[in-house]
Amino acid sequence: MSASTLFGMCAALLIGAGAYGLIVNAHPLRKILAFNVIGSGVFLLFGAIAHRGAAAGLGGDPVPQALLITGIVVAFSATALAVALLLRLFAASGSVSLADTPPNTPVSADGPAGE
Amino acid sequence: MTAADTTTPGGLLLAGAVLVPFIGVLTGMVLGGRNVERIALATLVVGLAISIGVADAAIQSGATVVYLLGGWAPPLGIALRADGLSVVMMLAVAVVICGIGIYARADFGMPNGTSEARAPYAFWLLLLAVWGALNLVFVSGDLFTLYVALELLTFAGVPLVCLDGRAETLRAALRYLLFALFGSLLYLLGAVLLYGAYGTLDIALLGATVHPGGVALAALALMTVGLLAKTALFPLHIWLPPAHAGAPAAASAVLSALVVKGSWFLVIRLWMDAMPGAVTLPSAQLLGALGAAAIFVGNVVALRQARLKLLIAYSTIAQIGYLFLMFPIVVGLDRAHLDSGAAMSGGMLQAISHATAKAAMFMAAGLVYKVLGHDRIADLRGVAGVLPMTVVAFALGGASLIGLPPSGGFFAKWLLLSAALATAQWWWAVTMLVGGLLTSMYVFIVVVRAMAPADAGWAPASSVPRYQQWAVLGLALCSFVLGLAALLPVDIVQIGRSGVLP
Secondary structure, three states, X not given: OOHHHHHHHHHHHHHHHHHHHHHHOOOHHHHHHXXXXXXXXXXXXXXXXXXXXXXXXXXXXXXXXXXXXXXXXXXXXHHHHHHHHHHHHHHHHOOOOOOOOOOOOOOOOOHHXXX | OOOOOOOOOOHHHHHHHHHHHHHHHHHHHHHOOOHHHHHHHXXXXXHHHHXXXXXXXXXXHOOOEEEEHHHOOOOOOOEEEEOHHHHHHHHHHHHHHHHHXXXXXXXXXXXXXXXXXXXXXXXXXXXXXXHHHHHHHHHXXXXXXXXXXXXXXXXXXXXXXXXXXOHHHHHHHHHHHHHHHHHHHHHHHHHHHHHHHHOOOEHHHHHHHOOOOHHHHHHHHHHHHHHHHHHOOXXXXXXXXXXXXXXXXXXHHHHHHXXXXXXXXXXXXXXXXXXXXXXXXXXXXXXXXXXXXXXXXXXXXXXXXXXXXHHHHHHHHHHHHHHHHHHHHHHHHHHOOOOOHHHHHHHHHHXXXXXXHHHHHHHHHHHHHHHHOOOEHHHOOOHHHHOHHHHHHHHHHHHHHHOOOOOHHHHHHHHXXXXXXXXXXXXXXXXXXXXXXXXXXXXXXXXXXXXXOOOOOOOOOOXXXXXXHHHHHHXXXXXXXXXXXXXXXXXXXXXXXXXHOO
């Protein structure tokens, strides 16, 4: 098994585990972490593709590496935005549940549709 | 779309269409205070002029407008391209954003006595950011730039949901963000697979080389599902109603009319331009079936809503379904070697008339809320006396959603219906007609309730500036007269797209 194939399989494993985590975990922080696991898998796959597609004498195809950096920055900003929202939600409601009516918060008489 | 490798006249306008809104965001962010609104309004004018300039360049030359960044041609460089699809979407977005900008001056002006309030500051910057991101989606020529554009659109759209900072809206925003992030990762994974198989991400180059096979199908499936999660097509729609209905009216209009169109537009780019070789008729039928399910579920649930803004949000889910009916119809025409241009124009027209109508309806609901202090549909009586123009605007927008002539919705559904019948796919025609019937039910319920005379002694909770009513009515009129686009001498949608047909 070549190195590219091995890394590709690891990437598939990470993406699968992350997708499972994102779907089954109810806690938003765990969902955010699972999102990052999937992201790592995608980036690893891109690295493996760069390695496989390299021209003779080069360590890797430079285009995916350039795109990877951008992808990592985007994933980092997304994580920061999600965590910031989560913190504000906790400050506003004292709970981080994504359910429509969390058991420990009083439901306002207006419901979710007011302005 | 052909792989033109030179910058065409007017090409620099494409870079301007993307850069000007972001320059507005950055200067607004630095200067702050009351300057934010002024900069935003100035940017709206410049941006509208640029969009008109791009349309003019495309119509004059009758070909795709191209701009090569730094003069480097793909596959080494990155190209911005505006074909007919991009041009009509850019124009529509510019008009809707300007309408929303005028409306929002009343809701998001800096309050007297304060130098800077958080919600207005965020709103104007995010409005410009949404615009820049949408323009980037429309003109990007390669799949990775499109990924970045999609993420920009998400990052600009999510905070619009929770401008008022209440717990319910924060929860809706976080849910929306999680759906959107999962969608973007699926999209990125598909793009990575395509790069691994074909060594390029340029749409025109991919369109010429992609052939049916495992990799192309897997990539197409991953990217499509990711984009559907962002577009909120049934059954991935559950994040939409709380997010769109909970936001302030102007923000709801941006989200419902424009933001969901970005990822939908990308599905068209993928299916029609990047991978026409990998698309199969059964997969297009599946997409159409999801659209049909969205039309039924969205409309029926909308009928059961007690609140106006939730009703409009569920109607958005149904209208998104219409947008996906064009896929089986267009692919069916292509497979039968018939001209799919009219069906394509129908799909785009549906998107534009929904964008204008839905922005008008959400903003009308915002005015109703202001006047009544609530938006319970059962208690709307008296509104028509105070806000006659707004109720007319809601009815005109509703007529466009139903598809009454001469509205844009009528002409769009007419084009799609006749194309569906031409390919013997009568079931899509039935879906559209039944959907229109359901839509007319809830539009009539709202309008009839609003026309009822007010109780004696009732007074409006607050007054509404006249220019807000004009902005709403203007957008609704745009949607209502869009059907007259049939009389235009050139079909703008078809510019630069003759190379797509086999």
